[in-house]
Amino acid sequence: MSQIRVRFAPSPTGELHLGGARTAIYNWAFARNNDGVFMLRIEDTDPERSTPENTAQILRSMRWLGLDWDEGPEVEGAFGPYFQTQRDAHYTDALEKLKTTGAIYPCFCTADELASKRDEARKSGGYSGYDRTCRALSRDQAQTRIDAGEPHVWRLAVPLDQDEITISDLVHGEISFPLSALDDYIVARTDGTVTYNFAAAVDDTDMQITHVIRGDDHMSNTPKQVLTIKALGAPIPQYAHLPMIWGPDGKKLSKRHGATSVEAYQDEGIIPEALLNYLALLGWSLDGETTVIDADTLTNNFSLERISKNPAIFDAAKLEWLNGVYLRDMAPEEFAPHMVSALGEQGLADSADYERRTDWYHELAPLVNERIKLTTEIVPMVRFLFTDDIEIDEDARAKVLEKEGAIEAIRAARTILADCPWDVESIDAALKVLPEQLDAKPRFVFQPIRVAITGSTISPPLFESIKLLGREKTLQRLDALL
RNA sequence: GGCCCGUUCGUCUAGCGGUUUAGGACACCGCCCUCUCAAGGCGGAGGUCACGGGUUCGAAUCCCGUACGGGCUACCA
Numbered sequence: 001m002s003q004i005r006v007r008f009a010p011s012p013t014g015e016l017h018l019g020g021a022r023t024a025i026y027n028w029a030f031a032r033n034n035d036g037v038f039m040l041r042i043e044d045t046d047p048e049r050s051t052p053e054n055t056a057q058i059l060r061s062m063r064w065l066g067l068d069w070d071e072g073p074e075v076e077g078a079f080g081p082y083f084q085t086q087r088d089a090h091y092t093d094a095l096e097k098l099k100t101t102g103a104i105y106p107c108f109c110t111a112d113e114l115a116s117k118r119d120e121a122r123k124s125g126g127y128s129g130y131d132r133t134c135r136a137l138s139r140d141q142a143q144t145r146i147d148a149g150e151p152h153v154w155r156l157a158v159p160l161d162q163d164e165i166t167i168s169d170l171v172h173g174e175i176s177f178p179l180s181a182l183d184d185y186i187v188a189r190t191d192g193t194v195t196y197n198f199a200a201a202v203d204d205t206d207m208q209i210t211h212v213i214r215g216d217d218h219m220s221n222t223p224k225q226v227l228t229i230k231a232l233g234a235p236i237p238q239y240a241h242l243p244m245i246w247g248p249d250g251k252k253l254s255k256r257h258g259a260t261s262v263e264a265y266q267d268e269g270i271i272p273e274a275l276l277n278y279l280a281l282l283g284w285s286l287d288g289e290t291t292v293i294d295a296d297t298l299t300n301n302f303s304l305e306r307i308s309k310n311p312a313i314f315d316a317a318k319l320e321w322l323n324g325v326y327l328r329d330m331a332p333e334e335f336a337p338h339m340v341s342a343l344g345e346q347g348l349a350d351s352a353d354y355e356r357r358t359d360w361y362h363e364l365a366p367l368v369n370e371r372i373k374l375t376t377e378i379v380p381m382v383r384f385l386f387t388d389d390i391e392i393d394e395d396a397r398a399k400v401l402e403k404e405g406a407i408e409a410i411r412a413a414r415t416i417l418a419d420c421p422w423d424v425e426s427i428d429a430a431l432k433v434l435p436e437q438l439d440a441k442p443r444f445v446f447q448p449i450r451v452a453i454t455g456s457t458i459s460p461p462l463f464e465s466i467k468l469l470g471r472e473k474t475l476q477r478l479d480a481l482l
Numbered sequence: 483g484g485c486c487c488g489u490u491c492g493u494c495u496a497g498c499g500g501u502u503u504a505g506g507a508c509a510c511c512g513c514c515c516u517c518u519c520a521a522g523g524c525g526g527a528g529g530u531c532a533c534g535g536g537u538u539c540g541a542a543u544c545c546c547g548u549a550c551g552g553g554c555u556a557c558c559a
Contacts, residue, residue, distance in 0.1 A: 009559095010559095011558090011559050013558090013559075043559065045558090045559075046558060046559060048558090049558080049559085050559095107557095110557095111556090111557060114556090114557085115556090118555095118556095121483090122483065123483095124483090127483070127484070127555075129484090129555075153557055172486095172487070172488090175486070175487080176486090177485065177486070178484095178485070180484095180485095181484060181485045181486090181555085182485085183555075185556095186556085186557055188557085189557040190557060191557080193557090195556090195557070195558085195559090196558070196559045197559090199559095200559090215553095216487070216488090216552080216553065217552090217553055217554075217559095218553090218554090218559090219486065219487065219553070219554075220485075220486060220487090220553065220554035220555075221554070221559095222486095223485095223486095241487085243487085243488075243552095244552075244553080246552090248493085250551075250552095251552095252552090278494095281494070281495080281507095282494065282495095283494090283495095285494090285495060285496070287496075287506095288495060288496025288497075288505075288506065288507095289495095289496075289505085289506050289507080290506090290507090291494085291495090291506080291507045291508080292507095308494095308495075309487080309488060309489095310487095310488050310489065311488070311489095311551090311552070312493085312494065312495090313492095313493060313494080314493090314494095315493050315494065315508065315509085317493085317508060317509055318493075318494065318507080318508040318509080319508095320508095321507090321508055321509085322508090324520090324521090328520095328521070370520065370521055370522095371519060371520035371521070372519095372520080373520090381519090400518095431517085432517090435517090442516085442517055443516095443517065443518075445517080446517035446518075447517070447518065449517085450517070450518060451518095454518095456518085456519095457518055457519080458518055458519045458520090459518065459519075460518095460519090461517075461518085461519095462517050462518075463517080
């Protein structure tokens with residue numbers, strides 16, 4: 001059997017959003033699991049909405065997710081170019097071929113005429129596509145008008161000698177469309193440029209795509225593309241149409257649901273492993289039990305048969321939970337770079353500092369990564385260790401510091417820490433006696449100390465925090481409240 | 483309007499005719515642990531498998547209708 005070749009074909013009219021990312025993931029995983037080729041093709045034929053910035057953003061997002069493509073922009077390959085705007089020659093060839101076989105015909109109806117015909121037909125209740133007026137023209141008649149310079153488009157002549165066309169979809173099974181409901185769709189516009197359905201069909205043919213894995217919204221386009229490929233005399237690829245991803249309200253995912261692009265999630269503190277994992281399992285399942293799956297397991301087990309047929313609602317809470325799972329699983333040397341980068345953005349740390357006291361960072365890492373879900377939570381939790389410019393939270397001041405016994409606890413801690421050996425065990429042992437000594441519940445003793453040192457009621461464990469802060473700064477912060 | 487697709491706990495899903503009193507995960511609730519917050523442990527609530535008909539000894543699983551939701555129906559992709 002020939003090698004499996006799949007493609008992800010985004011149109012750079014916007015950022016890479018979650019639905020597109022998932023389509024890319026499934027294509028990639030399918031190719032990897034079958035020793036196939038994963039191709040990236042940019043469908044930039046809409047000059048109004050396509051931008052190089054969007055293309056760059058899509059490539060960036062894919063790399064971030066770890067989706068490496070074997071052919072496409074920047075890596076190139078034998079089937080390029082990989083931008084549709086650079087493939088005119090291929091489309092012209094295909095067009096010429098279909099003109100000679102008569103599979104397409106020129107249509108001189110104007111856009112206005114078509115619009116009014118459509119409106120009228122709809123009003124009387126039964127619009128089912130172009131009425132094929134120009135299909136009745138003889139070749140000579142048509143050629144004469146073309147020679148006279150009359151503006152025209154080219155349409156695909158849908159075969160009339162069969163009832164229906166059946167496409168076999170690897171997700172949905174066999175799907176039949178009555179040909180009577182199919183339009184003689186426009187393949188080439190008045191200005192000579194080709195339309196999406198034609199370009200996609202020609203490209204999939206020329207690029208020898210074996211499996212077209214794409215969104216459900218293309219299902220109705222498939223018969224047009226199949227008819228086109230047949231007219232070209234090429235083999236029909238296999239299709240797999242993925243269900244849509246919806247927002248929490250069951251409507252199409254959009255800005256009003258918050259972040260929709262891959263980069264937006266990156267900014268919100270999601271790491272690529274988690275997004276890949278979440279999206280992979282949104283519409284596909286390994287066994288119904290597995291919720292945490294790494295890239296290798298995915299690429300070794302992905303199958304089109306286990307893609308679900310029904311749309312899925314995007315659940316941000318579950319993504320965040322997964323993100324937390326990945327964060328918690330990280331070893332100190334894996335997590336520390338995330339801390340450095342988050343702190344770096346605030347000018348609180350840099351890689352030089354990390355180099356200088358790597359052990360210190362590695363001691364801090366496990367205290368942090370097990371209590372957060374998003375990398376954006378890192379800085380608020382450890383900020384007190386990186387600057388003396390800490391402000392004590394108003395709420396914490398009122399609820400903790402102004403309580404009876406708070407100052408006494410801080411004073412007692414100050415005395416103990418002034419000459420306690422500086423390791424976690426010693427600090428722990430020394431401070432643990434305070435509740436009994438002051439005859440107070442542990443929380444009433446330790447919370448004031450925590451607020452004094454970290455500025456907040458929420459922090460990494462106290463004794464470890466004290467140890468990492470260092471004796472000098474610890475005493476300074478306690479003194480500040482006495 | 484026409485054509486196509488879909489419908490299992492709030493959400494993601496397992497289930498491919500009997501092993502199911504429908505399993506897992508997130509979210510939710512309670513308890514435990516505890517210096518805060520998390521994490522973790524234990525337990526709980528939550529589904530008349532959209533609805534109605536069939537087929538069958540037996541249906542979430544097969545068939546047909548209906549309802550609801552979605553997609554396409556552009557000289558957009």
